[in-house]
Amino acid sequence: MAEKSRNDGNHSQNAAVLLKVAQTMAKTDVAAFPRNYELFYEALSGNNPRLTRDFVALGAHPAQNQLEQIGVKHHLPGFAAIEAETIRAETARAISTISHSLKDSIAKKDAFAAMLRTFIGRLEKDPVAGMSDFADDAARLRDAVAVFEREERTFAAAMNEAVTQLGGIDSDIEAMRKASTRDPVTGLPNRIAFSARLGALYEDDKAIGPAALALVTVEGLRDMGARHGAATVEKALKKLAPEFRKSVKKNDFVARIGADEFAFVFHDVSAENAEAIAQRISASVEGVQVSLPNRAFTTQTLSLSTGIAMAFTASGGTDLFTQAELALRAVRGSGKPGTLVFSAAIGGRTKKTYSPHAA
Known part of the structure; x- marks a missing residue:
């Protein structure tokens, strides 16, 4: 009954x-784009307080x-296409700048x-040309050298600026890649990264090694949010x-997969080992x-409720x-x-009342 009451409460909260x-969205006359629904949900659910603050600062319309x-x-995943388009446009501008600078520099080098x-x-034709003619030609050449040197410095500066811009774009791409697989609050991998890690545990529907999956609910976290707010x-x-x-080995894995839910993957463990690790993590959290x-x-x-399954007992990640x-x-x-x-x-006890869903 207690678990059913909690589930009912979670469903009511989500609804x-x-x-x-x-x-x-209806009140603010915002277009009914799927990405807008995603943004409004993130802002109003309180899962990401920083996003909520930015959202509130926009005002009523x-x-x-x-x-x-x-x-x-x-x-946000729904805005990835816009972010990618922005990066594409910045990259195109940087490359266009380099191209124009190169063409201009080559033309000036050809003229010189x-x-x-x-x-x-x-x-070669007139080795005994008058000194005045030679002096005039030499002066023109000297002036051309001075202009050429200035142009080369300008070109070098333009190239350095373009390279810096491309470096910034590369950083943006890396940041977008990391953000797409990272939880913004904890910095841990998110559900997308977890799903990929879960699938990697199997090859041809067989576990590739001894591993355990531990799903964790942080008890008291939702109540804390209801009483004290998202910032807490x-x-x-x-x-x-x-x-x-710090509670897992280097080759193990932990991800945040929900508001109060986390997933751990332990490698090279028995069921007893996995249970002991989970209990150690629980004790750490209680402190x-x-x-x-x-x-x-x-x-x-806070405290943890943990369910563990061994990879060799399952037919695949789901x-x-x-x-x-x-x-x-x-x-x-x-x-x-x-x-x-x-x-x-x-x-056997739960299959009649439980409707499973995939990771």
């Missing part, structure tokens, strides 16, 4: 956010280009070379992220103190995810945080 998104600037700034050839030709949740998440990172707003001497702690989620559901259904490894008995 309320979706209703608020629809109402807010934001323009589409303002929304797109925020979507690009926070690297022609002047030199003319001067040399006159010397962000503070808590930023405290949890380093605890998660984290989150200060509450306007309460100088009051802190709150099956492994389902097994771990079944184990997590069983833990949460008990009414208190804990850790549980999936077994056939768990699957």
Whole structure:
């Protein structure tokens, strides 16, 4: 009953956010683009407080280009095409600048070379030419050299500027690539990165090595947000992220896959090892103190519910995810945080009431 009540509460909360998104978009006369729905949902759900602050600063009637600037700034997947187009245009401008500079420089070099050839030709044809004629030609050549040197310096500066611009574009592309697979609050990999890692555990529907998937719900985080606001949740998440990172081996993996949900992949472990690691992570989290707003001497702690599944018991990534989620559901259904490894008995108890979904 306790677990059902929590699920009902989560569904009600999500439904309320979706209703608020629809109402807010209608009130602000924003176009019903899918990317706008994504932006409004992120802003109103409170999952990304920094995005929410930027969104609120736009006022009651934001323009589409303002929304797109925020979507690009926070690297929302729905705005990736706009971000890519911006990078493409900047790249085209930088390359065009280099091309024009090269053409201009080559033309000036050709003109200077022609002047030199003319001067040399006159010397060869008339080695006893008058000194005044020679002096005039030499002066013109000297002036041409001075102009050429200035032009070369200008060209070098233009090239350096273009190279710097291209370097910035390269950084933007790398930032976009990282952002598409990173959670903006914790800096951990996101659900997209997790899905790729999950698929990599199998080859031809067979596990490529001993591994475990642990799905984790941070108990108390949603309630903390409801009571104290999104900024407190962000503070808590930023405290949890380093605890998660330092609790796993170098070749292991941790990702944030939901508002209060995380996923761990442990390599080269048995079920007992995976359970022990999960319990150690839980103990670490329970030691984290989150200060509450306007309460100088009051802190709150959080706890973890963890469901574990072993790669060799599943037929693929989707099956492994389902097994771990079944184990997590069983833990949460008990009414208190804990850790549980999936077994056939768990699957048998829950399959009639559970509708699995893929990672």
